[in-house]
Amino acid sequence: MAQPPTVLVVGAGVVGLAVAALLARGCCADRLRVLVLDARPLPRWRAEDFDPRVYALSRASQQLLEQVGVWQRVALARAAPYRRMRVWEGADAFAPSSIDFDSADIGEPDLGTIVEDSLLRTALGEALAAAPQAHLQVGEIESVTAHEREVVVELRNGGSVRGTVLLAADGSDSAVRRLVDLPVTGHRYEQTAIVTHIASSASHQDTAWQRFLPGGPLALLPLADGRCSIVWSLPTVEAERLLAASDAEFLGELNAASAGAIGELTACSKRVGFPLQALHALRYTAPRVALLGDAAHTVHPLAGQGMNLGLLDAAAIAAVIEDALLAGEDVGDLKVLRRYERDRKGDNLAMLAVFDGLNRLFGLPASVAPLRSLGMRAVEATRPVKRLLMEKALGLAAGRTNRLRWSRAESQA
Ligand SMILES: Cc1cc2nc3c(=O)[nH]c(=O)nc-3n(C[C@H](O)[C@H](O)[C@H](O)COP(=O)(O)OP(=O)(O)OC[C@H]3O[C@@H](n4cnc5c(N)ncnc54)[C@H](O)[C@@H]3O)c2cc1C
16 A cells, blocks of 8 residues: 655744644644654753743734644643733833734734743644654754655764655754755844843733834843743844843843833843844745745744744645645645745745834934834824734734635634
8 A cells, every 4th residue: 555645844843843733633634644853852841941932923823723732731831912012112112102002902812922932842742742643853954855756864863764745944044945955035134132031120011012222123022920031132242242241231231221111120031142134045945845934034033923924834835735635636746835835935025024124224323213203103093004013913814825724624623
C-alpha cells in the first residue's frame, strides 16, 4: 500500500508547531504524517518563571489556537487579555492628540491577549504529542534537495529525513530559504528592541500603552501578574548602552520615556536585546518547499503583528494542503504551493510596508511633529477609521483562505 504523504516542518517555533498541529489534528489527519524538526529541544513552560518573550496575539491567532485545542490550556495557565490600547507621542499620554482604542467600541471583549512564547510552544508540543501521526525530532538541517516526488533533508548529525513537502518555519535567518536559493529584499533598522518585564506604582489598567519616541517606539504590554512587558526600540548604540547599564540607570531613562503613563516604574527583570530588520522573500515557494512566518517576512515589532501574520500563513498553507489532499493532488507540487503564496504574499507585503512607514514617520524630525499630531487627532476623532484599525489588528479583516478555513472547521464541528 502507498505511504501517506509526509509534511516536513523545519522550525518548532510557534508558527512551525501551529501548522503541524493544524495538519495533525485537522480534517485530513488520517491521510498524512507530520514530522517537525528543530535544532533545539522544545522549551518547557514553568509557572514560576515568567518568559521574557511574550506576544500580543490577535483574535484570529486565538481562533487558530482554539481550533487545535490549545487555547484553553494557555488561557488557564497564564494569559493577559487587554481591553484598550493608548498610542501617543508627546510627554502626555492623555493629550488630545493621543489615540485611545477601546474593544467596547467594536463590541469585542478585548483587543488581543499577551501570551508567553514558552507557554505557547509547550501547549502546542503537548497537542502534537497526542496526535499519533505527528513526530518531533531534534536536528539541525545541513542540506535540502528537491526530487521529482520527494524532498530530502540531510542533518548536521549525519542522518537524513524525507518528505513530500517541506514547510520552512525556521525564522528570519532561515537556513532552508538560503539552501533552496529563495531571494529576499529588506534592510536592517539600525535599531535594537530591549525586552524586559517591569513593575509599576500604578495599574496598567488592562491597557497596551505605546509611545512613539524619535529613536523608536516604546510599548508597555499588560501582564497577568500586574507587571508590564516592555518592548523598547532604540538606535542600536543607545540600546547597547542601556543593556549594559545598571537597573537604576535603565529604570531612570525608562521612566523618562514612559512619561508616568502607569506611574513610576520601580523594578525590571533581565534585559534582552533583539536587533531589528525588515525582510521579505521575493518568492515564498520553490519545488516541494514553502516558506512561512519570519522565514518569509520579518516585520518591525511596533504593531506586535509578526507572529499574528505567521499564524495566518500557517492557517493558509494548512488549508491549501488539505484541499489538495481532498482533491487527490500531490501536496508538494509547485502549483499547489503557489495557491498559498498567492493568498498570503500581498497581505504580508502590505503590512510590512505599513509598519515600515510608521517607523519612518515617527523617526522624522521634530519640525514634522505638528503634522503628525494633526493626523493622530484626525484618527482619534474618526470612529470608522478607529474601528477599521482595531478590526485589522484583531485579524477580523483576515484573508480569504483563513475565513474559509475557520468556516470549514466550524461546519465539521
Ligand atoms: C522584540 C520583539 C517583540 C515582538 N512582539 C510581537 C508581538 O507582540 N506579537 C506578534 O505577533 N509578533 C511579535 N514579534 C514577532 C515574532 O517574534 C515573530 O514574528 C515570531 O517569533 C516568528 O515566529 P516563527 O515561528 O516564524 O520563527 P521563530 O520564532 O524564529 O522560530 C524559528 C525556529 O526555527 C528553528 N531553527 C532555526 N534554524 C534552524 C535550522 N537550521 N534547523 C532546524 N531548526 C532551526 C529555531 O530553533 C526556532 O525554534 C516580536 C518580535 C520582536 C523581535
